[in-house]
Amino acid sequence: xxxxxxxxxxxxxxxxxxxxxxxxxxxxxxxxxxxxxxxxxxxxxxxxxxxxxxxxxxxxxxxxxxxxxxxxxxxxxxxxxxxxxxxxxxxxxxxxxxxxxxxxxxxxxxxxxxxxxxxxxxxxxxxxxxxxxxxxxxxxxxxxxxxxxxxxxxxxxxxxxxxxxxxxxxxxxxxxxxxxxxxxxxxxxxxxxxxxxxxxxxxxxxxxxxxxxxxxxxxxxxxxxxxxxxxxxxxxxxxxxxxxxxxxxxxxxxxxxxxxxxxxxxxxxxxxxxxxxxxxxxxxxxxxxxxxxxxxxxxxxxxxxxxxxxxxxxxxxxxxxxxxxxxxxxxxxxxxxxxxxxxxxxxxxxxxxxxxxxx
Amino acid sequence: xxxxxxxxxxxxxxxxxxxxxxxxxxxxxxxxxxxxxxxxxxxxxxxxxxxxxxxxxxxxxxxxxxxxxxxxxxxxxxxxxxxxxxxxxxxxxxxxxxxxxxxxxxxxxxxxxxxxxxxxxxxxxxxxxxxxxxxxxxxxxxxxxxxxxxxxxxxxxxxxxxxxxxxxxxxxxxxxxxxxxxxxxxxxxxxxxxxxxxxxxxxxxxxxxxxxxxxxxxxxxxxxxxxxxxxxxxxxxxxxxxxxxxxxxxxxxxxxxxxxxxxxxxxxxxxxxxxxxxxxxxxxxxxxxxxxxxxxxxxxxxxxxxxxxxxxxxxxxxxxxxxxxxxxxxxxxxxxxxxxxxxxxxxxxxxxxxxxxxxxxxxxxxxxxxxxxxxxxxxxxxxxxxxxxxxxxxxxxxxxxxxxxxxxxxxxxxxxxxxxxxxxxxxxxxxxxxxxxxxxxxxxxxxxxxxxxxxxxxxxxxxxxxxxxxxxxxxxxxxxxxxxxxxxxxxxxxxxxxxxxxxxxxxxxx
Numbered sequence: 001x002x003x004x005x006x007x008x009x010x011x012x013x014x015x016x017x018x019x020x021x022x023x024x025x026x027x028x029x030x031x032x033x034x035x036x037x038x039x040x041x042x043x044x045x046x047x048x049x050x051x052x053x054x055x056x057x058x059x060x061x062x063x064x065x066x067x068x069x070x071x072x073x074x075x076x077x078x079x080x081x082x083x084x085x086x087x088x089x090x091x092x093x094x095x096x097x098x099x100x101x102x103x104x105x106x107x108x109x110x111x112x113x114x115x116x117x118x119x120x121x122x123x124x125x126x127x128x129x130x131x132x133x134x135x136x137x138x139x140x141x142x143x144x145x146x147x148x149x150x151x152x153x154x155x156x157x158x159x160x161x162x163x164x165x166x167x168x169x170x171x172x173x174x175x176x177x178x179x180x181x182x183x184x185x186x187x188x189x190x191x192x193x194x195x196x197x198x199x200x201x202x203x204x205x206x207x208x209x210x211x212x213x214x215x216x217x218x219x220x221x222x223x224x225x226x227x228x229x230x231x232x233x234x235x236x237x238x239x240x241x242x243x244x245x246x247x248x249x250x251x252x253x254x255x256x257x258x259x260x261x262x263x264x265x266x267x268x269x270x271x272x273x274x275x276x277x278x279x280x281x282x283x284x285x286x287x288x289x290x291x292x293x294x295x296x297x298x299x300x301x302x303x304x305x306x307x308x309x310x311x312x313x314x315x316x317x318x319x320x321x322x323x324x325x326x327x328x329x330x331x332x333x334x335x336x337x338x339x340x341x342x343x344x345x346x347x348x349x350x351x352x353x354x355x356x357x358x359x
Numbered sequence: 360x361x362x363x364x365x366x367x368x369x370x371x372x373x374x375x376x377x378x379x380x381x382x383x384x385x386x387x388x389x390x391x392x393x394x395x396x397x398x399x400x401x402x403x404x405x406x407x408x409x410x411x412x413x414x415x416x417x418x419x420x421x422x423x424x425x426x427x428x429x430x431x432x433x434x435x436x437x438x439x440x441x442x443x444x445x446x447x448x449x450x451x452x453x454x455x456x457x458x459x460x461x462x463x464x465x466x467x468x469x470x471x472x473x474x475x476x477x478x479x480x481x482x483x484x485x486x487x488x489x490x491x492x493x494x495x496x497x498x499x500x501x502x503x504x505x506x507x508x509x510x511x512x513x514x515x516x517x518x519x520x521x522x523x524x525x526x527x528x529x530x531x532x533x534x535x536x537x538x539x540x541x542x543x544x545x546x547x548x549x550x551x552x553x554x555x556x557x558x559x560x561x562x563x564x565x566x567x568x569x570x571x572x573x574x575x576x577x578x579x580x581x582x583x584x585x586x587x588x589x590x591x592x593x594x595x596x597x598x599x600x601x602x603x604x605x606x607x608x609x610x611x612x613x614x615x616x617x618x619x620x621x622x623x624x625x626x627x628x629x630x631x632x633x634x635x636x637x638x639x640x641x642x643x644x645x646x647x648x649x650x651x652x653x654x655x656x657x658x659x660x661x662x663x664x665x666x667x668x669x670x671x672x673x674x675x676x677x678x679x680x681x682x683x684x685x686x687x688x689x690x691x692x693x694x695x696x697x698x699x700x701x702x703x704x705x706x707x708x709x710x711x712x713x714x715x716x717x718x719x720x721x722x723x724x725x726x727x728x729x730x731x732x733x734x735x736x737x738x739x740x741x742x743x744x745x746x747x748x749x750x751x752x753x754x755x756x757x758x759x760x761x762x763x764x765x766x767x768x769x770x771x772x773x774x775x776x777x778x779x780x781x782x783x784x785x786x787x788x789x790x791x792x793x794x795x796x797x798x799x800x801x802x803x804x805x806x807x808x809x810x811x812x813x814x815x816x817x818x819x820x821x822x823x824x825x826x827x828x829x830x831x832x833x834x835x836x837x838x839x840x841x842x843x844x845x846x847x848x849x850x851x852x853x854x855x856x857x858x859x860x861x862x863x864x865x866x867x868x869x
Contacts, residue, residue, distance in 0.1 A: 187369070
């Protein structure tokens, strides 16, 4: 396995710029990144890139090679310029690559590297319990744990495990954070009692999420869509009835007091929406009410179409900003308090209906 | 809209701007092109503009919607924070941008405006909500508000209101206490105080907002923030530029009215106020008013002891010779208008009794800088009495440029002796949070759309500030032979230095 340093970060070396400006070192926190699955490494690297461009920090990147045949533990420490411009900023980076059986040594390597007095965040590229021993070792030192699940292998298991996480720590689910523009969009659209009633009495909800066709895998990055529909269901106290996977679609049925709701999640190819992100949400209900919210040309605008049997509103656009590329996502995961809506939706996902191992 | 509990509402979701139409009076002016429309565009870019939104420029010049849009896209590319225009966002934004030609006193113009706004409500779903931004000379404020009221474009405030109308005005709010009161009375004929948003754009600056955080979210500072530990406070607003093309305006206003009455009094009240009971607009403004009310008035016959005025003469800036104030365009060659002010103020309350607050502001000073410097009392001269350890701890809050904080402390110089040297602990916003702090107008426009008046000035704040400065204005009306009294490129008149040095203090060298 190659050293991941420069290949990993691709930042400029820390040196004086041609204008004679020496980059200033700045760190708002220590960010420890732990990735077990090597396939998730690239994803986490991109994520770290986006974070440090907005919020300079000290990075400790741990890559656990779960397929390693030999025992190894390598580390490297260096500085890189993270932000150019009139006031270049550089940060310290430490990379650690290890075989799984040596992860118990990692805390000894990283504890001296943590910046005192500033927050320490742990970002895990999958479900936290997949590297439970390491997470448990680091828990006393970290202020917040952020995890980024590509796909739940068993939704019910995820929810059960999540409920057992220590309460005194803040856990942030990145996929939940990524649904924020959609939750905000929904709040803006369903902002009157009438509108809310129309959403509540919907009988079908179709959610499309971005997924590029792949020759090597038929796994779908449906975590965001799953969490989003569970959010709606938990807000309205809909009771889970059935969860079914059919080819590339997921069908979920809920029951409310007097009606049933069918939610369908489907993958769709999109050139401009990142994989896993929601592309559109369509709700149909009584009196032929129809709401279609969709990203149109980019991930900054959500177009809203609303109509019913009696009226058809002029379509309009919600500006939701560049959540993924701007500062909103780092702010959301590092600075925001955990949303009070998250745990109720996890509770909903503990229902036996979700307890299925997915292919 | 009925008030109801929306189960989708989440406290972690940013407070949303409400659907509305923003009407800018004086839309062909500089402020619209340089600040307002670029800020609106940035809000659109950041996703902070309500989706149900339209903006109408109201001005006298003949212009089509298209011409107005063309001028605005140029202004955005020159002045917006993000100068590279995103075509997708501009396309949507420009479709919400309109122009309405009318005189400010023309009834027909307001009738047409009313019709047009109703039509836009239908197109954009703006629900009849209005924000009128008066980017005009203050002499038009009362007339425009009267006309808006006459044509039912302002809605009365009551608990059954389902739509809002708000008026945003730019300083100056009067030119002395009497005129400010008069303006207020005229505005009150049509508007409730809650409908008036008085912009002091400094309050929209990140560092100014950070003052509350610095003071009340850090226990180390608040414990020292009183006359037991603080020796004095200096607030400086220094400009390199002369009056440039604003000679006419400046001849009527002068620095005391232009900068000190509003911006600097706001800074002073934020530095000196007691902790508010919560972060509501009125709780914060109540505390600011208490501080302003506690400032010891300066009787007219003692103005010379506590206030210094100056006017710049010719001099040198960055190695180039520059003219004096009286040689500037549209300025009288015998003008007595002040371009520099220094004040010594005392706040007669429990926290600040005996602590002088020195305020200075001027044009054609050597450096552009705005900062608040808190000078702490010296430690007892017992241990290091014989060494060069006489530097005071100073906490400097830089507002512009280089927004940030620095704390000056004493440190031992490495080596065998015991020599002491002041060093700085420095924090720069640009290093830690990047350079893209929102423009003050972005924040303030957004707050006006949300209806949050925390960062806007309340009527009583304005009136108290005028009341304090009225004796100085009256005294300075008397002609003096001593102006101009400082060279361009210097730190102001020697009287200002004498004022602070009389008790052994010095102006901080910026």
